[in-house]
Amino acid sequence: MADVELVQRAKALIDRLCEQPRFAGSTEESRAREVCKRELETAGFECRQHTFDYSEWPGRWGPPLSAAFQAATILIVARTATEKSPLLAIIVAGVLVAALILVDAYAKRRWITNFPAQRARSVNLEAKRGTPLVWLVAHIDSKSQTVPMLIRIAGSIALALILILTVASLLLSLLGVHRVSSLWPAVQIVAIIAALPGLACYVRNNSTGAVDNATGVVAVLLAAQSPAAPRDLGVLITSGEELGLAGARAWAVSAPKEARILNCDTVDDTGNWRCMYTGAKPEQLTQSARRAADGVAARLRVTRLIPGILADNMPFADRGIGAVTLSRGTLATLARIHTRRDNSNALTGKGAAKASALLSALAKELA
Secondary structure, X not given: OOOHHHHHHHHHHHHHHOOOOOOOOOXXXXXXXXXXXXXXXXXXXXXXXXXXXXXXXXXXXXHHHHHHHHHHHHHHHHHHHHHOOHHHHXXXXXXXXXXXXXXXXXXXXXXXXXXXXXXXXEEEEEEEEOOOOEEEEEEOOOOEEOOOHHHHHHHHHHHHHHHHHHXXXXXXXXXXXXXXXXXXXXXXXXXXXXXXHHHOOOEEOOOOOHHHHHHHHHHHHHHHHOOOOOOOEEEEEEOOHHHOOHXXXXXXXXXXXXXXXXXXXXXXXXXXXXXXXXXXXXXXHHHHHHHHHHHOOOOEEEEEOOOOOOOOHHHHHHOOOEEEEEEEEOHHHHHHOOOOOOOHHHOOOHHHHHHHHXXXXXXXXXX
């Protein structure tokens, strides 16, 4: 159990960061970043600010466009199967799904940086003590959306399942199971319903981002200040995470391949602890995370990132750098993320304090 003083310190910092929404590039975000800078300098870190340019367009319009494309794919395939043939429908499905995957991958890796529309500028805060191998990472920007994350993720997963059902139905049709043809009207209706959360999901600036991600920032700050942390340590406070991981993508370009990235994002006071990764499983990081969690009496699950969620470990994993995201929460946590209800009144500081102990122990083991 985190001690009382550490919990109180975590709560005070969360309240301080959550006085106002912190949209990427805003004055409010800059003020919150200055709070982080002062905390890190007090702990002996040398701080530098790195300005980067990016496009807000993919982060703002990616979810509704992706939902629209997925739903359109299902509708086109279903109509093709009904009016033409299952074989042609499978070919059409393959072409459209391949196009979606390629465009999505290209947009995430290129458009965030290079797309000409809705250009913006923000700042990452880099702090180093000694010659760090391990980097603690957390994003400081916040946003709100017209649709809570839980509902948007549910819609995204539902669309993926419906697409799988569509392909399975086509294969059954090719094998002579003709009864599946009666499913096509229902498939189209369900696809439209599943796409509605994504289609209605637009970016706003009405959330103070307490659990997402003032808690992660505070956990990183307290871990960096902890006597248990290694002397050689790096801290990266990113911006633009809520708009396509823009800050992490900008910094990852020049990150050393041998770096070990411990991202902390969304730490509620209750729920399961997760160590999440993408791409190839970083065995050393995940095994060390389990040992560190056992050492601070935290039950930790190692899983892939939840479908529909982006996190700052992803740009590093894309470059072959070992990276994980530590998180804690419940379905209720997801339900309040990106809404006005994600404020510091809902938090006691216990989760962030416990996360700081986990991060410092893990950083010590990896250093």
